[in-house]
Amino acid sequence: MSLLSENDCFVKTIKNFNKRPYLFRKASLEDEVTKNDGMLLSYVQKKKIDQQSKKHLLDDRDVPFVYHEMFDLLNKSNGMTYNTLRKTVESSGLPHHVIERIINIMFLRINEDTLISRHHFYLVFALVGISQNGEYPSIETLEKYKNNLPIPKFQNINNSQLVLSYDKILEINNFLSEFILNSKQILSSSPSLEGTNNIQEHMSVYINNVSGPNAYPLVTSNFWNFNFIIDNVFKDNRERSFLYNIFNILNPKQVLFSVDRINIQLVSKKEGFLLFKHINYILFSVIRNSRVIRRYSDFLWLQECLIKKYPFRQVPLMPPKCFSVNGHYLSVDSAFLERRRRGLSRFINAVVRHPVFRDDPLVIAFLTVPSELSLWKKQFVLTIRDEFEDKVMDDDLGLNFPSSFDEIIVNIRKTINFQIDNYIQLCLIVERLLKYQEGSFIILFSLILINIESATEMMLFSLLINDFISHINQGISVVSKHFLTAQELLEEEAKVLNEEILEDLKCQRDGLIAIKNMFDRKDRLDIDNISFLEKRVDNNLDKLSSLNVKVGMNLLDKEKIEKFIMKDKELIATQKSRRFLVNKCILTEIIYFQISQIYIGKLYKDYAQERIKYTELLAENWRSMEIQIASMPSAFI
Structure with a gap:
């Protein structure tokens, strides 16, 4: 007997006299039913074993952020009970037998008011998304989509629950609309946007404290406006899953809030010989609780290494070592040294904020090695290679890459110079003011x-x-x-x-x-x-x-x-x-x-x-x- 027919037999056999599902009955009645049926008893024992293995199916940190926010939303409104989850799954538009299949894969001997854990909620949502994509819901299929989980759709969760009003969306959305919304005009003609004169009014957010007194619309709207753009701009399910995966890997909450802060102080006394004296900087790392001394050439070496290893990433800028006019170097005064110190501070803090740079061994060594960096470099033979050397893409990922990528890049490059000029002028005006x-x-x-x-x-x-x-x-x-x-x-x-x-x-x-x-x-x-x-x-x-x-x-x-x-x-x-x-x-x-x-x-x-x-x-x-x-x-x- 196949797994599907066995499961159907199981659900059909264990209906009680009130025609309530077996999942809602007491354990004593369940034991009575399974005890008299060898097939069902073996199935229940198999389910118990599978239930333990399901705890390791998904890593909660790797699921899309939509899953997190959906759980928080439902848990806040009604409490995450089995009844709440069941009603939500039934609103997915899936056939009844598919819903029963998903529920019976995940739960055994559960009552209506039983609280559902976050992990089991994620597993159910993943199976619903897999079923909506036309796949057969099973543990094997879940393993297949483990690193690229689909986003399920539900009828009973409307935009009023998930959308911030316009007065809660601040200036931060301007860059999103410039860089991505303009690259896909299809968004303006989307049926979900009819009846509005402003795209920003429908920036979708999955937020758990939107109506509370301590809500922070600026932070949450920035996270979930991107999800809305993915859903409305990229209509292909594979493209959406690809972008959600990238967005999930970046982990915005960690990028923005779990960030080290490097404080830089200028050492007043110069070091070195008569004509070759240099200025040192003391770097204090807040999270690492480290204190190291570096010079300007060490910062420059770090930037060159990052450019060589990560040429296709946004390596931060370095301030100039000195200024020259017509080939003549200007004198270095205290005001210039202070500006250079601030520039170095911006550079190193941008490095530790970056989700890739901050875990690089060279960056960690730069911030933690207590000795002079020149002495440390002599102890090792450093071979710096391009990050994509010897790497091969997955064939499936190549098919899912957004088809509008070139169009997005073209639109960004059209506006980047204008934005740079604006910020340069703004900095000059504010500084003079x-x-x-x-x-x-x-x-x-x-x-x-x-x-x-x-x-x-x-x-x-x-x-x-x-x-x-x-x-x-x-x-x-x-x-x-x-x-x-x-x-x-x-x-x-x-x-x-x-x-x-x-x-x-x-x-x-x-x-x-x-x-x-x-x-x-x-x-x-x-x-x-x-x-x-x-x-x-x-x-x-x-x-x-x-x-x-x-x-x-x-x-x-x-x-x-x-x-x-x-x-x-x-x-x-x-x-x-x-x-x-x-x-x-x-x-x-x-x-x-x-x-x-x-x-x-x-x-x-x-x-x-x-x-x-x-x-x-x-x-x-x-x-x-x-x-x-x-x-x-x-x-x-």
Whole structure:
């Protein structure tokens, strides 16, 4: 008896007198049924063994994020019981016998109110998605799709539960719409978008706290807008699964929140001989709890290694070692050293944020080896190779690669220079504004304090009305004190905006330039001669066919041509494999860049909070001054 017929017999036999499924009955009745039927008893024992093995079928960290958010959504609304899961599965549109098949694969002896674990929920959802793709639901099929799980669709989960309103979607979505939405106009004509004048209103989110008081729409909307784009832009199921797999590998929550922070301090004392002195930097790693000393050339070496090993990834920018005008190097002052320190900080923190770079052995050694890096490099023979060397693509993945990849790249490259220019201008304007603000405040308040002190000295000579003058002098001292406090607050605000907000803007600028440099390296290094080889193979095949027609052909010539054909076909396969791996890498980097755009929202949020903070402190300072000078004479009675 086949597994399917055995299962059908099992479900049919164990219906009770109320016609309730066996899954809802008590254990004693189940034992009574199975005890009298040897086939069913063996099936139940087999199910118990399989139940233990199912715990290791899927790794919860590898399932798509949609699974996580769907579980949180249903668990929050009704509690994740068997009854809730059953109703959800029944809304998938699958035939009744397929639903029974999925349920009976996963559960044995379970009541309606029994709570379902997250892992079993993922397994059921995976089987539903597999069934909707036309595959037969089984453990073997689940193993087949283990690394490329499909996304199931359900009728009872509508957009109102999974979509953020427009007022909750912030500026971060602009980059997503520019880079991907514009590349597929089919999205605007999708039936699910009818009746709207703004694509952003339907950015789909799977979110568990959207209506709660502590919801963070900026963070969650960035995650799940990408899922919405995948579902609506890429209609092919294989393309969607491919992109979901990439998005899942990047793990946005880990990319954004489980990030090390490297603090860099400048060592004031130079080291080295008379004419060859250099500046050292102390690097503090927060997560690794390490402290190392590095010099500028060490940072430059790390960047060169990353470019050599990962030429098709967005390697961060390095600040210049010095500036020159017409071949003459400018003097290195404290202001330039501080700017270079900040540039190095942006570089190394961008490296540790990157999901691939931060696990590279060279990066780990750079951040943890306590000795000088030059001495450490002498102890090893470092061989740095391209990350795609000796790698071969999976044939199935090549079929699932998005067909619109070239169109997306073209659209990105059309706008990248414009975005870079915008951020360069924005950084220059903000930097000049902060310097002007800081300098003008210092001059203005210095003049005010000088005039106040002069006025105080002028008042001291009068002895006509001692009490009157003493109150005036006390009031002026209070005013002087509060003006000094205001000056300190404004200077502190300008310093915070300069060190944090401006640096965040420069990080966005550097990220865009890194993307452009990645495309430039691709144009320079990703070169193949596939078309030439294919033409040569065709010509050799024609020669081979002509030789076969001839009478008394030379076997040596035939073997020679066959070897040429096989060699060229191997080269074609190798170059196509590399092309696919490079394109997949570029696509992954673009997705990572989209995820990292959440820092734009954080940037403006921090800016608003800092302005509010210092505005309130200034208001409190003036309020305190008003109270303290209340006794200061202001009129004669």
